[in-house]
Structure formats: structure tokens, C-alpha cells
Amino acid sequence: MADIEFDAGDASALAKAVRRAAATLRGQGGSRSGAADSALADFAGSYADRFREAVVIEAEDRARLVGVLTDLASGVDRAVQRAEQERERVRAHAAWKVRESERQRSAVDALAGPFSGAAVDLWGTLVDREPSNEPLTRPTVDAEFRGRERARYGAGASRGKSSADPAALRAFVSTVAGLDTSASAEAARVRSAWSSFRSSCAWVQVDRGSMPAGFDRYTGENDEDRSWITKTAQAFEDAGGGAIADAVLDIAAMGRAAPAVQGLLAAGLTPAQVAAKWAALGLTTADADALRALPTSVLSELGNLEGIPYWARSTANVVVLNQRMGDVELEIESLLASVASTGDEGAARAAVQRIAALKTELKSLRNINAAVRESRFDGPRYLISLTEDHPPLAAVSIGDLDTADSVTWAVPGMDTTTAGMSSWTTAAQNIYEQQTRRGDAAGRAVVAWIGYDAPIPADVLLMGKADRGGENLAASIRGLDAVRAGRMPETNIIGHSYGTTTAAVALSKPGVHVDRFVALGSAGLPDDVRSADDLHAGRVYAAQAKDAPVGQAGKGDEWASFGREHSVGHRVDPTSEAFDATVFGADGTTLQGGEKLHSVLHHDPLNGDRRGYLDRGTETLHNVGLAINGRDDELTPARAR
Helix, strand or coil: CCCCCCCHHHHHHHHHHHHHHHHHHHCCHHHHHHHHHHHHCCCECHHHHHHHHHHHHHHHHHHHHHHHHHHHHHHHHHHHHHHHHHHHHHHHHHHHHHHHHHHHHHHHHHHCCCCCCCCCCHHHHHHCCCCCCCCCCCCEECCCCCCCCCCCCCCCCCCCEEECCHHHHHHHHHHHHHHHHHHHHHHHHHHHHHHHHHHHCCCCEECCCCHHHHHHHHHHHHHHHHHHHHHHHHHHHHHCCCCEEHHHHHHHHHHHHCHHHHHHCCCCCCHHHHHHHHHHHCCCHHHHHHHHCCCHHHHHHHCCCCCCCHHHHHHHHHHHHHHHHHHHHHHHHHHHHHHHHCCCHHHHHHHHHHHHHHHHHHHHHHHHHHHHHCCCCCCCEEEEEECCCCCCCEEEEECCCCCCCEEEEEECCCCCCHHHHHHHHHHHHHHHHHHHHCCCCCCEEEEEEECCCCCCCCCCCCCHHHHHHHHHHHHHHHHHHHHCCCCCCEEEEEEECHHHHHHHHHCCCCCCCEEEEEEECCCCECCCCCCHHHCCEEEEEEECCCECCCCCCCCCECCHHHHHHCCCCCCECCCCHHHCCEEECCEEEECCCCCEEEECCCCCCCCCCCCCCCCCCEHHHHHHHHHHCCCHHHCCECCCC
């Protein structure tokens, strides 16, 4: 006797599991509703709207799911009954066939002769009718449910703001956490019971079977809601209360996947396009605290994105800088412990090498930190770039680039790395202060720009570092133009040594222009820059201390001429008469009022004896201040060579 493929035990277990799940979900309504109402009491803005919508979707989906589970339980119950009926029909027909076979044998025996002794069951033949031989229609169950996605961000790139009581949001999370755990447990039980049912009850037809996956989707969306609201509460706490820009909340909740970030980081955007997208977000300095709380993975990209206001870049970069210092310190400690405990010589050697690299990086990070936090000088400082290189490149602005009326890039030369960020920032500080001494430049900013991989001596005679650095500097200039569009300040570049080579590359790029370019102790401008007119600068200035024997410090500039004369590709001397720059003095003089200006006795920008190109009290620093303030008639002249 053939049986149908149907395990009544598995079917009953499924009916029990879905009824239990339906009862659990049905019983959660009051608690969920109360928790949501409490959270919404002080929740306002787009984020409150999204939360309210999510609450409605959850409640509607939960009600639909309860209905699907209830109907499924009833359908499975009917299938159990139908299966029993089918089995009873099969059993009855099989029994009848046995009886019918016996009757047929009896009839055959009766025909064999009158004295065979066989009796014919005429009554059974007439009354025992054949039961149905047609299988019952197979039952069908329907388990169709698809949980819906819930929006969890404000309004993309909008100027909206939201406010909330973070304690109330956390209370919501605390309340629904237990409910979500129960719902997830029920989903797991239903999924298991459904799997067993499908495996052992193939006789039952399934019309639609999305419910188990839909149940999981529903509980997954609940989990996402809790995570979202937890991050939102944290963002409000970190901001110290008040309204927060929806864009900031988006990023706090979604990280790099936030629409605002995706828009800003889209491939191929110009700085001007980035600036427009940022402006659409409506973020101001009042959002700085909220910005600090964003994921460092997002901040590290925003902090170096040309077109974003510099207050935001500095806010982001300082957070990333502190995080990186901590991470590197922890890794060094961990590796030191591993070296002390390992017996593997190869592993120990690799760890030691890694420690050495990390210490180099840490030196740069700490030096950058010191340069930003230095308080003994005049002028606020901003960390306007911090790359992910190891060690990083960086730029520190003295003065506010978002508002300054005069902006100057100080571009260093050979052997300058962020391990010496404090020193180069001191040189920039000297320029910053000199502007005030030699003219009214209260709204000024000077950028200590170590934004390229400056050459070591072996590379200084080649153009490769300048070409790459020039691209970076050009991007920085375009970035200022985008941020300050319509209110562009006066712009200047002061290059020292190989920094003049790099700056000249930048000033040869399309779309790049500054008002003034000053070349100090130039290692040579690119060969294709034949005169000052070839540079995109309103005025070009140059100075060099008297030549000194190569390698003999304290007698003049011992490297500039050597760099030009032996270079491959940057042999142009900006102090030459043919170049037609404004050349000013560097070898010391006395002003009319009796102030003595020191001569430059080194190729260095700064030197311990204060006779570097950008040391205080030197003739070159005096003239730099005049040049970038546009006071050409007061420049001291260069001595004849």
C-alpha cells in the first residue's frame, strides 16, 4: 500500500511553532508602542519623521506577519486532517481490494463443480461497493510575507536639523532589545519547523513560501533600527545637546554609505562641485562637536577633500590624528611584548622592523600634533590636511583660511618631512608675524604645507618629486578657490629651495593662479619656465644669499647654485636678470630708521644662529613680509654679485 509523503508530527510541530510566534508578536504591541511614543515626545525634525515612519512600518509588518502565521497554522491543521482522510481512503480501498479478491476466488471455485464445496458471497458482491480510487485533492498552504525596508536617514543632502532627548532614545532601544530577541528566537524556531515540514510533507503543496525569509527580514530590520537609534543617541550625546544637522546624523548612522558622503566622494568631482555639495548640507562651525563624533574612516576622507571648508577639514583631521597616534602607540606596545615572549627568531626580526617603521610614523604624528597645538605663537592653527601615508603628509594653517584676506602657502625643499612639522610651521609663523610688522594684514593665514614627498639629496637634481608635488599644490590652490568662490583672498606662495621647483610646476598648471610668488634660495625652476611671465602669478620675486662653497655652512647659501647647475630639468635661476623677477636683498642691510637686518648665512630656512632664509631679523624675512603685502617700493635691493 503506497503512502503519501506527509509527516503529521512535523506538520503539527510547524503549526505549534507559528501559533507560538504569532502569540509572541501579538503580545509585543503595547510595549513597542509605548516605547516609541516616549522616544518621540522630544524628537523633532527629519530624523523624528524617519523614526516615526519606521515605527509605523514595524507595527504594520508585525500585524501582517501575525496574520500570515495564524493563517498558516490553520492551513497546516487542515492539511493534517486532509492527510488523515487520504490515508483512510487508501486504507479502505486496499482493504476492499483484499475482500474483492477473496470473492473472485470463491466464484472461480464455485464454477469448478457442484460438489466443490465452495460458496459464493452474493451478499458481499452486491453490497460491498468499491471505495473511491481517486486521490483526494492535495491541500495547499500559503506562507507569503516579505518584511519591508525602513529608511534610516534624514533627507540626503539637506539643510535640515533634528533634535532629540538621547536618554529617551536609549530607553526605546533598551525596551525593544528584549522584544527583538524574543522575536528573533521565534523566527529561528519557525524557520527550523518550516524546513522540516518542507522536507517531510512534500504531499502538501506550497503556493508561496517567502514567510521564513520575510520573518528574518523583519527581525533584521528591527536590529538595524536599534543600531540606528543607538548611533543617533550617541551623536546627540557627543554634540552636547541641541539640534544637529541631518547630514551629520546620516553620517553617524551610516558612515561612508550616507548619501551626503557618497555625494561628496563621488568620482571625478572638481573642488567647486564638492564645495557646492557641501554647501547644500548646511553645516556650520556650530556642528563641529557633532562632526568630531563621526567615524574616523569618514573623517579621514573629509579632512583631505578639496572644496570642503577648512574648519571642517581641521576638525576631522585632528580627530584622525589623535586616533592614529593612539593606534600606533598600542601597536608598538603589542609588538614589544611579542618580541619579548616569542621564541621565533624570524618573527622577532619582522616585529623589530615593524616597530622601527611605526616609531618613524609616530614621530611624524607627534610632531604634527605639536605644530597644531603650539600655543606660544600668535594666531590660531588648523590641521587642513593629513594624508593616510605612512608617515603622513600634512599642512598646518596659521590663521583661518575660511575668512582670511591674505593666504600664503609656504612650500619647503629638500629633506623636509612631517617629522619636522614643528620647524616648518615655525617658519610659516615667522612669515605670519612679519606680515603684521610690515603692513596691515590682520585677516591673514599662512599654510605650512608639507603636502608632497620632498626629495632626499639623491633625488633633488631630478624633476620627479616636483612634478608630483606640483600637482598636489595645484589641487590645494584650486581647493581654496572653490571654498572661497566669490570672495577669493589675495594669494601668495613662498617656496624655499626645491620648494620653488615644486611651486613653479603648480603655477604652470591650467586653472591655477596666485597674486605673488616668492622664490628663496631656489634649487632651480623647471627648464620650460623661461621667465616670470611663464608662471601664473601676478608678481614674481626672488632672493638668494651669496654663494658659499658646497657643504660649508655659515658662509652663505652652499646648495642653491649647486642644485641648479647640476640638475636634470630645473636649471632656471629666478634671480637672473633674464628671468625678470623682482629680486630683493638677502645679505644683510640697515634700514633708514637704524634697524639692522641680518644676512642669510645658510641654505636652511631656519638655523640655530638665526641666519636662515626665514629666520626672524633676516633681510629675506623682512622683504617677504613686504612682498606679500604688496609694498614693493619698500623692498631692500639685492647686492650685485
